Amino acid sequence: MKKLIAMCVALLFAMGTAGLAVAQEKKAEEKKSDTKSDAKMDKKEKKAATKSASGTVKSASADSLVVGGKMKGKDEEWTFGVDAKTAIKKGGKAITAADVKAGDSVQVRYTEDAGKMMAQSVMVKAATAKKAEKMDKMDKMEPKPAEKK
Numbered sequence: 001m002k003k004l005i006a007m008c009v010a011l012l013f014a015m016g017t018a019g020l021a022v023a024q025e026k027k028a029e030e031k032k033s034d035t036k037s038d039a040k041m042d043k044k045e046k047k048a049a050t051k052s053a054s055g056t057v058k059s060a061s062a063d064s065l066v067v068g069g070k071m072k073g074k075d076e077e078w079t080f081g082v083d084a085k086t087a088i089k090k091g092g093k094a095i096t097a098a099d100v101k102a103g104d105s106v107q108v109r110y111t112e113d114a115g116k117m118m119a120q121s122v123m124v125k126a127a128t129a130k131k132a133e134k135m136d137k138m139d140k141m142e143p144k145p146a147e148k149k
Contacts, residue, residue, distance in 0.1 A: 050120060053078055054107040060100040065119060067106060080110055080119040090124035100124060 055069020058077065065080045082088070082097045089095065090104075100106070105125040110117045 050109055050111055052107060052109045054105070057100055057102050057104045057106055059102055060097055062096070062098050065097060065100065065106075065108070065122065067108060078108075078117060080108055080117050080122075082119050082122075086119045087121040088124070089122070095124070097122075 053067060053069060053071070055067045055078075058066040058068050060066070063082055065082055066077060067080065068075065068077045070076065086097070087094070088097060088100065090099070100122070107123045107125065108119050109121045110119045112118075
C-alpha cells in the first residue's frame with residue numbers, strides 16, 4: 001500500500017514539473033503583450049466605456065438632456081444625465097445645460113452606469129450659414145393675410 005501511494009505522489013510530482021517546464025517556454029514577447037493587454041483590461045473594467053450619440057435636442061434642463069437621433073437606422077431617443085462634471089460647449093465656449101435649446105444639433109459622449117446614461121461632454125454644433133440665413137429670413141418675413149375668395 002505504501003508503495004502505491006509513493007508511486008502516485010512521484011507521478012503527480014513528475015507531471016507537475018513537466019507542466020511547469022512547458023509553461024515556461026513562452027517567448028518573452030508574448031509575455032510582454034499579455035502583460036500590456038491585461039493592464040488595459042484592468043483599466044477598462046475600472047473605467048466605464050465611453051460611448052457617443054448625436055442628434056437633435058428634444059428638451060434640456062439643468063440636470064438632463066433629451067436627444068433624438070438615429071442608431072443603426074432606427075429613430076431613437078436618449079435621456080442623458082448632466083452634472084457639474086459634464087463639459088458643455090457651443091462654438092468653443094463653455095455653456096450650461098440650461099443654455100442648450102430644443103432643436104440644437106448635438107454630439108454627446110457618455111458612459112452608462114447602473115443603466116443610467118451620464119453625459120461626459122456635449123458639443124453643440126453651430127448652425128450652418130444656410131440654416132442661419134433661412135432662420136433670419138423666416139424671422140423677418142411678415143405674415144401675409146389670408147386671401148378671401
